[in-house]
Amino acid sequence: MNLYTSLPLIARAQRHARRTAIVDGGGSFSYEDLLAASFRVAMALLGGRSDLNEERVAFSLMPGLAWVATQWGIWCAGGIAVPLPYHSARSELEYFMNDSGASTVICDVETSQAISLIAAPRGIRVLLYDHCNAFRQAESANAGSDVTLQRRAMILYTSGTSSRPKGVVTTHANISAQIASLVEAWEWSAEDRTLLCLPLHHVHGIINVVSSALWVGAACRMLPRFEANEVWDRIAEDDLTLFMAVPTIYVKLIAAWDAASEQRRVLLSRECAKLRLMVSGSAALPVSTLERWKEITGHTLLERYGMTEIGMALSNPLRGERLPGSVGKPLPEVDVQLVGEDAKPVAPGSIGEIEVRGPTVFAEYWGEPEVSRIAFRDGWFRTGDTAIVENGSYRILGRTNVDILKTGGHKVSALEIEETLRQHPAIADCAVIGLPDLEWGERVAAAVVLRRDNELTLPSLRTWAKELLAAHKVPSRLIALDALPRNAMGKVAKPSLAALFQTPDGDR
Numbered sequence: 001m002n003l004y005t006s007l008p009l010i011a012r013a014q015r016h017a018r019r020t021a022i023v024d025g026g027g028s029f030s031y032e033d034l035l036a037a038s039f040r041v042a043m044a045l046l047g048g049r050s051d052l053n054e055e056r057v058a059f060s061l062m063p064g065l066a067w068v069a070t071q072w073g074i075w076c077a078g079g080i081a082v083p084l085p086y087h088s089a090r091s092e093l094e095y096f097m098n099d100s101g102a103s104t105v106i107c108d109v110e111t112s113q114a115i116s117l118i119a120a121p122r123g124i125r126v127l128l129y130d131h132c133n134a135f136r137q138a139e140s141a142n143a144g145s146d147v148t149l150q151r152r153a154m155i156l157y158t159s160g161t162s163s164r165p166k167g168v169v170t171t172h173a174n175i176s177a178q179i180a181s182l183v184e185a186w187e188w189s190a191e192d193r194t195l196l197c198l199p200l201h202h203v204h205g206i207i208n209v210v211s212s213a214l215w216v217g218a219a220c221r222m223l224p225r226f227e228a229n230e231v232w233d234r235i236a237e238d239d240l241t242l243f244m245a246v247p248t249i250y251v252k253l254i255a256a257w258d259a260a261s262e263q264r265r266v267l268l269s270r271e272c273a274k275l276r277l278m279v280s281g282s283a284a285l286p287v288s289t290l291e292r293w294k295e296i297t298g299h300t301l302l303e304r305y306g307m308t309e310i311g312m313a314l315s316n317p318l319r320g321e322r323l324p325g326s327v328g329k330p331l332p333e334v335d336v337q338l339v340g341e342d343a344k345p346v347a348p349g350s351i352g353e354i355e356v357r358g359p360t361v362f363a364e365y366w367g368e369p370e371v372s373r374i375a376f377r378d379g380w381f382r383t384g385d386t387a388i389v390e391n392g393s394y395r396i397l398g399r400t401n402v403d404i405l406k407t408g409g410h411k412v413s414a415l416e417i418e419e420t421l422r423q424h425p426a427i428a429d430c431a432v433i434g435l436p437d438l439e440w441g442e443r444v445a446a447a448v449v450l451r452r453d454n455e456l457t458l459p460s461l462r463t464w465a466k467e468l469l470a471a472h473k474v475p476s477r478l479i480a481l482d483a484l485p486r487n488a489m490g491k492v493a494k495p496s497l498a499a500l501f502q503t504p505d506g507d508r
């Protein structure tokens with residue numbers, strides 16, 4: 001077999017041949033195994049051609065060897081990888097396959113029926129991952145194209161909580177820069193062992209966990225999905241060194257720890273304390289969660305900030321003080337600035353919108369030249385997130401259009417109000433939004449999840465909150481829900497919350 005590629009992630013893997021790369025439900029696989037499996041996928045895709053020339057290849061596979069081999073095989077063959085959410089709604093998969101113009105979709109036996117129903121009428125070729133094994137015998141063949149770093153590599157769809165999902169296109173150069181920045185900042189090494197329990201259609205799992213591990217020759221155990229007790233078992237038994245997750249996963253791990261026997265708690269806490277680094281991101285980490293995690297494991301979670309379009313941009317330090325409620329400083333190779341409404345950098349200590357520049361920033365939105373054009377200003381990508389720098393460290397105030405409420409002439413951060421409301425003894429979880437209002441511009445509205453056997457009325461919440469918040473930040477609308485609507489990455493779908501306040505009995 002000769003898998004030809006100059007792509008850094010895959011070329012580097014050749015150095016780690018015999019080391020364990022991936023552990024999944026099917027077993028333990030070395031870098032050599034991974035390269036061989038990638039070769040078979042490339043051969044199956046090329047079918048005698050020399051280059052896919054940026055054909056889009058979608059894939060719907062469970063996290064594991066097959067997933068990574070497919071991504072690498074597509075890349076070696078010169079295609080653009082379009083990871084699909086595993087087991088997603090038909091309408092969503094249809095949208096991704098249509099929008100990306102996929103020529104082929106690779107799936108497993110479990111998803112093949114659902115995928116074929118969408119692919120067949122559109123003339124999209126369906127390739128079963130297992131069928132790539134037919135190329136096992138082609139040992140002496142060559143596969144791989146001369147793919148330059150400037151070529152497009154991947155399309156990841158944004159979570160689309162506020163608009164239609166957009167296809168974020170990254171080049172091989174972008175992906176390499178995103179990985180290299182994290183490897184440097186968090187000091188990944190071949191001795192690391194990590195666990196993937198995040199879905200693989202999002203930058204967090206793909207870049208921060210799997211690709212970073214494989215860049216350095218580390219081992220990555222991949223779970224099909226998140227399950228709190230399974231994750232705790234892996235922490236207890238697998239000698240992990242590094243773990244990354246979203247805030248809701250930490251909340252669920254805390255609940256599972258609370259529910260465990262005294263003896264198991266002692267074991268879990270002891271083994272967890274041995275990891276060298278635990279990271280949180282993709283949504284704001286409540287300070288209460290950070291504190292509780294520290295109590296039970298001794299770890300101060302390292303919070304970082306990033307997005308699909310830019311990879312990671314800001315991070316608390318690996319060594320040195322991590323500030324609760326803050327996301328730290330720019331990562332290596334990443335330029336960050338805060339700008340005001342006049343598009344000029346704000347004065348130190350003022351609120352502004354985050355703009356990011358550098359090799360980690362994506363190339364374009366797929367098939368959206370105009371949207372791509374206005375997403376950038378003078379070479380800077382406009383993130384749409386608002387932040388402030390305090391004590392030299394960035395604090396995220398939220399999405400500019402969703403979380404920065406304008407009420408009675410004041411600009412208010414929904415995330416700040418949520419952080420305060422979580423301190424209320426009856427509130428287990430909450431989300432704050434702005435509701436249009438003739439008098440105030442927007443009214444502060446809180447959706448809360450109450451702790452068991454608790455009640456909360458708007459007047460009592462307001463009385464309590466006035467002690468902690470300026471009057472204009474105190475919620476004037478309240479609803480209680482069984483759970484907040486969240487997407488697969490644990491982000492609250494705020495636009496869908498507003499409708500719940502429209503019902504006449506929405507307030508309590």
Ligand code: AMP
Binds near residue numbers: 304396398
């Ligand atoms: P995604 O592209 O799905 O990763 O979503 C990126 C968005 O998640 C950012 O634009 C932020 O609004 C939000 N986000 C990511 N990390 C954080 C963080 N540490 N704190 C607050 N918001 C975050």
